[in-house]
Amino acid sequence: MAGDGMVSPKTVAELSEAISSRDRIAVSGAWPFSCRDDANLSLADLTGITELQASDQVVTVLAGTHVSRLNEELAPYGLELPLRGPAFAAGYPDTLAAMLSYNLPHAHQARWGGWREWVLGLTVVLADGSVAKSGSRVVKSVAGYDSHKLMVGSEFSLTVPAEVTLRLTPTRAVEPPTLEIHSDREPVWLMRTARSDFARISAREDVVAADQATSTLWLASRPIQIDAGSWGRSLDGSGEWIPPRETRFNEAARAVFDPTGKFARAEAVVYAA
Amino acid sequence: MARLLGEEFVLHGAAAERGYDCDAYTVDRSRPAVVVLPKDTEQTAQVIRYCVAHEIPYTARGAGTGLSGGVLPAMGGVVISTKRLTQILEIDIENRAMRAQAGVPNRKLSDAVKHAGLHFAPDPSSQTVSTLGGNIGENAGGPHTLKYGVTAPHILGVTMVEPGGDIVTFGGPTEGMPGFEFVGLIVGSEGTLGVVTEAWIKLTPIPTAVSTALAAFDNVRAATEAVAEIIKSGVIPAALEMMDHGILHALRLAFGLEYPAGTQALLLVECDGNDAVKVTEEMAQVASICTRLGSLSFVEATDEAARQRLWTARKKGVGAMGRIAPTVVTHDGVIPRSKLPEMLDTVYAVSAEFDIGVANIFHAGDGNLHPCFYFDDRDPDQVRRVVAAGEKVIHRCLELGGSVTGEHGIGVEKLDLMAAMFTPEDLEYQAMAKRIFSDGRLCNPCKVLPNQKSCTEHRKRWRGMAW
Numbered sequence: 001m002a003g004d005g006m007v008s009p010k011t012v013a014e015l016s017e018a019i020s021s022r023d024r025i026a027v028s029g030a031w032p033f034s035c036r037d038d039a040n041l042s043l044a045d046l047t048g049i050t051e052l053q054a055s056d057q058v059v060t061v062l063a064g065t066h067v068s069r070l071n072e073e074l075a076p077y078g079l080e081l082p083l084r085g086p087a088f089a090a091g092y093p094d095t096l097a098a099m100l101s102y103n104l105p106h107a108h109q110a111r112w113g114g115w116r117e118w119v120l121g122l123t124v125v126l127a128d129g130s131v132a133k134s135g136s137r138v139v140k141s142v143a144g145y146d147s148h149k150l151m152v153g154s155e156f157s158l159t160v161p162a163e164v165t166l167r168l169t170p171t172r173a174v175e176p177p178t179l180e181i182h183s184d185r186e187p188v189w190l191m192r193t194a195r196s197d198f199a200r201i202s203a204r205e206d207v208v209a210a211d212q213a214t215s216t217l218w219l220a221s222r223p224i225q226i227d228a229g230s231w232g233r234s235l236d237g238s239g240e241w242i243p244p245r246e247t248r249f250n251e252a253a254r255a256v257f258d259p260t261g262k263f264a265r266a267e268a269v270v271y272a273a
Numbered sequence: 274m275a276r277l278l279g280e281e282f283v284l285h286g287a288a289a290e291r292g293y294d295c296d297a298y299t300v301d302r303s304r305p306a307v308v309v310l311p312k313d314t315e316q317t318a319q320v321i322r323y324c325v326a327h328e329i330p331y332t333a334r335g336a337g338t339g340l341s342g343g344v345l346p347a348m349g350g351v352v353i354s355t356k357r358l359t360q361i362l363e364i365d366i367e368n369r370a371m372r373a374q375a376g377v378p379n380r381k382l383s384d385a386v387k388h389a390g391l392h393f394a395p396d397p398s399s400q401t402v403s404t405l406g407g408n409i410g411e412n413a414g415g416p417h418t419l420k421y422g423v424t425a426p427h428i429l430g431v432t433m434v435e436p437g438g439d440i441v442t443f444g445g446p447t448e449g450m451p452g453f454e455f456v457g458l459i460v461g462s463e464g465t466l467g468v469v470t471e472a473w474i475k476l477t478p479i480p481t482a483v484s485t486a487l488a489a490f491d492n493v494r495a496a497t498e499a500v501a502e503i504i505k506s507g508v509i510p511a512a513l514e515m516m517d518h519g520i521l522h523a524l525r526l527a528f529g530l531e532y533p534a535g536t537q538a539l540l541l542v543e544c545d546g547n548d549a550v551k552v553t554e555e556m557a558q559v560a561s562i563c564t565r566l567g568s569l570s571f572v573e574a575t576d577e578a579a580r581q582r583l584w585t586a587r588k589k590g591v592g593a594m595g596r597i598a599p600t601v602v603t604h605d606g607v608i609p610r611s612k613l614p615e616m617l618d619t620v621y622a623v624s625a626e627f628d629i630g631v632a633n634i635f636h637a638g639d640g641n642l643h644p645c646f647y648f649d650d651r652d653p654d655q656v657r658r659v660v661a662a663g664e665k666v667i668h669r670c671l672e673l674g675g676s677v678t679g680e681h682g683i684g685v686e687k688l689d690l691m692a693a694m695f696t697p698e699d700l701e702y703q704a705m706a707k708r709i710f711s712d713g714r715l716c717n718p719c720k721v722l723p724n725q726k727s728c729t730e731h732r733k734r735w736r737g738m739a740w
Contacts, residue, residue, distance in 0.1 A: 053674075055505045055611040056640070078507060105449055114449070116457055117426050124702070132702030133695070138607045140423065140639040141676035142412045142461050143683060143694055145703040145721065149425075149457030158453075170507030192447055196367040215447075229368070231450045240451045246441050250453055252709045268451070 008042040012062075012123065012131055012162045015046060019160060019262075020129025026264035027156045029095065038264070041160070043097050049073060050163060053137075057168040058120065060137060063097035063161040070096070079168040081118065082108040085177045091187060091235040097161040103153035105190060107177030110213030115152045118166050122148035124159035127258045137165045150253065155237075157265040158257040178213040187218035187235055194229035201227070226271070239269040274309050274351070277323055278316055282357070284308040293352045296339040300602070300656065301685050301735035305332070305346040312357045313374075314432060314440055314470040321468065322438035324351055324715055332717045333468040335376065335407030338399040340603055341684025343411060343463045347719035348731055353468060355406045361385055362471065369476040370429060370446040375406025375469050379413075382474065391476040394421040397680070398591065406469050412461030414680030416512040416587065419638040420545075421477065423680065425460040430473035433459065436466070437711030446473050458706055463682050464717045466710050480511070480545035482552040485580040486573040488563040489536040493517055493621075496538035497613040499566045500637040503542070504610050506562065508555045510638060512543040517617075519632025519645070520590045527593035530586060533569045540568075540637070541587050543580075590634040591645065598630065598647035604663045605681035606670035610640040619669045620644045627662040629655070641679035642670070668693065685735065688723045 006028065009015040018041060019025055028039030043064030050060040054077040061070060071080045083099075085107035092106075093099055100115040100122075121135030124147075134147040151159055187208040193201050198215040209218040223232060226241045233240040254261075275283045284293075290304040306329075311317040324331045330350035337344060346352050355376030363372040366389045373382060379400040383392040396415035397403055403413065409431065414423045421427075430444030444456040459466055490496040496515055503513060516539045524530040532539060540563065544555040560571050574580045594601045608616045617633065620642070624631035635643035644666055648655040667677050667690055677683070677690040691700065704722055707713055719728035 053609055055501060056609040057504065103449065113422065113426060116454065117422055126702065130698050132698040134699065134703055136676040138609055138640055138675050140414060140607050140641050140679040142680055143677050144691060145706045146458055146461055147703050147706045149454055150706060152457065153452065153454045172507045173509055192449055194368050194447060229447050231447060233451050242450050242452065243445065246443065249455060249709055253453055256705050256708045
């Protein structure tokens with residue numbers, strides 16, 4: 001086994017080498033691992049646009065690129081990834097790899113969707129170091145299994161995203177977010193409710209921000225009970241609240257993609273409904 | 274099967290075998306041993322458990338409107354038809370969600386909530402008959418996916434019988450929960466990861482302002498350039514569809530529809546939203562682009578009846594093809610939208626090279642091409658030329674950075690093209706997603722991934738039946 005110090009690959013090939021040569025991978029700078037002291041892989045240098053097809057509103061970009069940096073590069077073309085506003089900044093990760101891996105609600109979701117809609121294609125590095133892709137570089141494709149949809153929200157526990165092809169939005173079409181800011185406190189939890197419960201729940205005094213359009217709340221404290229049809233999670237990754245559901249497929253997915261348990265993952269406390 | 278479910282849930286004999294040996298992709302055929310029509314999830318699970326215990330292949334089927342052979346019973350066995358799974362189980366207007374069985378036709382989902390100003394946004398051209406389950410299996414598209422997305426973003430959760438025979442549910446009415454997003458993987462998996470029997474779908478408000486326009490051009494290139502310009506301008510039309518002279522010829526023969534003299538291509542553009550002023554502005558911008566590129570006419574409509582008249586050409590185009598030739602194969606490929614002018618030139622050149630007629634009617638705004646080759650499938654030589662022409666077109670899509678399929682799926686039709694789009698590592702990675710579920714060798718075998726065990730032998734048989 002190679003040394004276990006921090007490595008910062010600059011290319012997909014270097015990322016592949018880093019992952020295949022180690023028995024354990026913990027991604028640094030990736031929320032919620034940012035506070036981990038055992039991180040040994042940084043994506044900070046895996047940055048830059050590979051291909052911008054401005055007239056098609058599609059970009060392919062290395063996954064360590066910061067969202068804000070990408071949007072700066074896209075601005076001259078009148079294009080962007082519609083991720084702006086306070087709910088995006090507060091406690092959220094900022095690289096494309098981390099953001100798609102955590103798939104958190106954001107201020108423009110009602111109109112522009114989220115990572116599940118934006119990621120058109122994704123190249124990943126698997127636990128054994130092999131490099132593979134699914135999806136395409138066009139706005140519509142149903143060829144093959146959409147393995148990338150599984151990587152959205154997988155929290156770096158199955159593969160490491162290396163390069164991503166994204167659907168972009170014309171800036172002129174992006175309207176102000178539907179989100180309302182209630183206080184300047186730091187949010188520590190976010191929660192999504194059934195639409196029918198939103199008005200009642202958003203009257204809580206610890207609401208930092210609320211988005212009626214997607215029934216999402218950012219809270220300054222952990223709620224102590226959950227309504228049917230709601231889910232919640234802490235913004236440091238330490239806890240979540242989810243309705244009862246199938247878990248054996250989660251284990252099966254890990255067994256298939258990461259048979260040796262190479263990818264470190266934070267175990268969230270699951271609060272009972 | 275009759276013992277398991279009762280005689281009324283089973284079809285067998287020559288008629289059933291013929292009726293269920295293919296979908297709307299008729300080049301390959303394979304007969305099932307028996308067709309079952311379960312009435313609920315539990316009966317579906319009983320059938321699958323029986324198949325698993327006896328090593329019988331099984332294939333789920335909706336309305337059979339698929340265009341890539343996705344429901345072809347590739348190894349024979351049992352076809353599980355969703356024809357009796359037609360219940361809408363729960364409508365939650367306030368939360369804009371509905372739970373329905375897989376056999377409900379797409380259009381009925383929208384009809385059920387129209388009174389509340391809501392609809393199910395995906396609208397494949399087959400929507401009056403194609404089913405929710407089929408739409409999920411193929412991740413179906415449609416004219417309005419340009420703005421509203423294909424089927425996947427509109428599916429909140431699914432209940433399915435996984436290949437081991439267990440009933441499992443993924444997702445639910447509230448989106449975005451922490452954890453793996455299996456729903457996104459299952460939608461578009463062509464019925465190979467299990468048999469979806471019920472789904473929670475998202476209901477979307479119907480826009481209050483809709484404007485539709487039909488622009489006529491005297492050459493195809495100007496129309497395709499208009500498409501690229503409209504996308505580039507930042508306007509996001511709800512629909513941006515194109516029809517070429519081949520389709521117009523068919524429409525004239527079949528329905529007597531006439532367009533301005535010299536028309537070689539039509540663009541159908543729809544803009545919608547809840548702000549009528551903004552919709553009008555968007556349409557004005559579209560009109561100015563079309564005029565600048567030399568459109569012969571630009572007819573706009575905002576009232577429902579007039580709008581529907583403008584849609585006639587698009588909705589009846591494929592049907593009208595029946596007047597030109599006994600058989601039509603509708604191909605499906607995607608290119609970056611800016612490459613449309615160049616790609617259409619290729620399509621016409623290929624049609625001339627193989628001496629096969631072609632007409633184009635497609636989702637131009639998405640760069641999703643549908644060249645319709647028309648021919649006589651009783652002539653094996655014509656069939657061979659059609660297959661070769663189709664492959665040439667699709668390879669050109671790949672060279673231009675596109676995809677081998679935008680909405681029809683891989684099925685059996687495009688198995689060989691997977692290796693042209695993906696590396697062996699990519700295919701292995703995608704196969705891993707399939708291994709998360711129980712052993713899927715019996716569940717709709719020989720689809721999506723090429724080179725599956727024992728499928729090669731069966732393939733010769735499928736093609737042989739058509740000839």
